[in-house]
Amino acid sequence: MAREKTRRVVFTFHTTTMAMMMEQCARKTGAQGRLIPVPRQISAGCGMAWSAPAEERQGLESLIRENGIEVEGSYELLL
Numbered sequence: 570m571a572r573e574k575t576r577r578v579v580f581t582f583h584t585t586t587m588a589m590m591m592e593q594c595a596r597k598t599g600a601q602g603r604l605i606p607v608p609r610q611i612s613a614g615c616g617m618a619w620s621a622p623a624e625e626r627q628g629l630e631s632l633i634r635e636n637g638i639e640v641e642g643s644y645e646l647l648l
Contacts, residue, residue, distance in 0.1 A: 574647040574648060575622070575623075575647065575648065576622075576623040576645060576646070576647055577620050577621065577622060577623055577645070577646055577647070577648045578620070578621055578622070578623045578625065578626040578629065578643060578644070578645055579605075579607075579608060579611065579618050579619065579620050579643070579644045579645075579646055579648070580618060580619040580629065580633070580640050580642070580643050581607055581611060581612070581616065581618045581640065581641040581642045581643075581644075582616070582617065582618070582619075582638075582639065582640060582641055583639055583641050584639075585616075585617060587638055587639050587640070588604060588616075588617040588618070588619065590636065590638055591604075591619045591633070591638050592604050592619070594632055594636045594638065595619070595629075595632065598632060600621070600625065600628060600629060600632055601621045601622060601625050602619050602620055602621030602622075602625065602629065603619070603620060603621075604617050604618070604619060604620075605617070605618055605619075605620045606618070608646060608648060610644075610646055611642070611644055611646075620648060623645050626643075626645075630643075
C-alpha cells in the first residue's frame with residue numbers, strides 16, 4: 570500500500586554544515602521537520618535537504634534568518 574503524498578516545504582543548502590546547523594537549530598526550538606536526501610524533482614545530485622509540512626514554511630524561514638543559515642533554495646513539493 571503506497572503512502573499518501575503530502576505537501577512539504579523543502580530547503581536545500583550549499584553545504585552539509587548548513588544542513589546540520591538547520592537540524593540543530595530546529596531540534597533546539599522544537600521546529601518540525603527532518604533531514605532528507607535532496608529530492609530528484611530538485612536535483613539529480615546528492616546532498617541533504619530539510620523537509621517539513623508546508624504550513625511550517627514561515628516559521629522555518631524565520632528560524633533560518635535568525636540563525637544565519639545559508640539556504641540554497643526552498644521548494645514546495647508533494648512528497
